[in-house]
Amino acid sequence: MKKVAFCLLALYLIIVVLVLFFDQKPAQEIAILHVKSNRAVLLGSAEECLDVVLYLSDTDSFFTDEQNIVSVMIQDDNQLVAASVRSILLDSRPVIIDTTRYYPFTFQLVFDQVISSGGQLIFFHPHCLFTYQNEELLDIEMGDLTLSFMEISPIEHLDFTRLYGMMNTSSDRQFLNGIVIGLKKYPLGDISLESFESTLPNLLLDLSQAQIIAEPISPFTDISELLQKPYFPILSEESVLSTSLILKAEETLLFIPIFYRDLTLKTEQFPLVIHYSYAGNAYTFILDDFIYYQDHDYKLASESDVWEYLYRY
């Protein structure tokens, strides 16, 4: 009899615990995260989109319902551009940060209302503003953003044969400290490289310190050895990076160091706009926005890289 009573009591306690566990009220707040980075994106057509990834602690909120979005704007102190949401995707697994589960939603933005062929919009510390039907405004802080509305170049005089980034791993913060690019010229005559642009005002490729290398080098090579002097990534305001480099050989492998105005945020992706001259005429060779590296470790993102918002209802 005692055993039966004990079992009933135990069963009752289990049921109480289960009821308490499952009868919790739904979350009263939604946490939203965005990892800031400086980005330069080449948009070759109205179909190409800018991905903005937001990590939300809720999978079923009005924030991620396209129908609820009234308008989208990217703006800084001087300019703005209207965008439309093509789709909102959730196709990756959640991540757990400080016991909260975050779901990565990719907001695919298109600029079909304003696309200007050949134009370029350069935003400094812009905000991405989503306005919702319930008048809620989601104001996301982003890193510097350059939107270039131009197509990649067809191969005429010049093509690339290899492209990768050189990484600084010696400091706490990882960043690109150069690129290695293989260039192939098609005409017999010399081609004069005038400049390399990343389209980001913060990131400068210094052709005056470029080195012709015989073969590919490790992306982790200490570039001070290549430059034969200490490498300081921050550029002073007065620095002028302009010089030309003559391509004589059919194929040339170049190392070009990168300098920054500031290193607050990381830059993983940018296109290359190569200005060159051949037979007395000026040309431009454009490579699409290549992803040089990608951090997969939350620990690598410093606090200043992450924008956070807590929506309470």
Add this chain to the structure above:
Amino acid sequence: MKKIIIIAILSCWMIPTVLIHVQAEEYTNYQEIIFENDEAKLLKEYSSVDYSAYYDQMNKSRFMGWKLLIVTQNEPVEFVSETKLRIFNNGFSTIKHDVELTTKAETKYQISASGSISTSLKGDIKKFKGTLDADIKASVSYAETLTTSESYRFTIIVDPKTYVTIITRGLGEINNGVAKNYFFWIETKRGGWETFSVTTEYYEIVKEKIR
């Protein structure tokens, strides 16, 4: 007769511990994995002498559950992984390709097991079977992913008789060791375990003439 039965039962337990077969994931087939620490090694490089030495360090049995020995903890590695993409243009005219680069969740965190430790697939992530998975995650730290973008698109023009290759290199962390499972102080399972997590990936694109 009793002795024969006991020997037979013991033999059944021993078989999985003698056969050390590594259930490997894709990272074990990467072109290159280099440890910063020269003494560290991958689970697949453990010799039977290594296993014996590590098991000897865990000679004290326990009542129930898994007992872990961590041999390699959060060891940084450099790797050159598989080729992500290879596009051939065998034709006579230039072609334009839109390439999308996405790193799968299965690539960012991978595991291997040997001996009688086994793995299971839950969702798109592999786990060690039983409570071992939680025990390992409680003992070693592993990366959580928070990226700027989940996928990248890149448009490239490929000349005739040319091919394009995209390869990835990267930095990651390896944890490995051995484990034993007990049931009423009797050892029922033993084997090796390993986790591999990618911290940073680097991409390289190469265009070459078809020879």
